[in-house]
Amino acid sequence: MPVSRCWDRADGGVLLRVRLTPNARRAGISEVVTLDDGVCWLAVSVTAVPEKGKANDALTKLLAKSLKxxxxxxxxxxxxxxRMKRxxxxxxxxxxxxxxxxxxAAT
Structure with a gap:
């Protein structure tokens, strides 16, 4: 089954669309979700609270580790x-x- 693209190529890299759920029970990448407008977003959860950039920090750490x-x-x-991030x-x-x-594919 083909992967729904939740990213776009950009100069020198990729722009990824992420739908973040902070303060979750478990951290991880769960699925690709398609919203009513037809745009795909990568659903990611982090256990950090959305205060003082903690959830954003946890998100970048998780993506770095997952994508090596x-x-x-x-x-x-x-x-x-x-919650909707690029x-x-x-x-x-x-x-x-x-x-x-x-x-x-591993989700």
Missing amino acids: RPRSAIEIARGTTS IRIEGDPGEIEASLERVI
């Missing part, structure tokens, strides 16, 4: 105070896409 990328290559491009992942787009497909 350096944490310095991952930044929140949009949505620092929203994450910029620096690096070779082909490698990043392969990592995303692997992680999503």
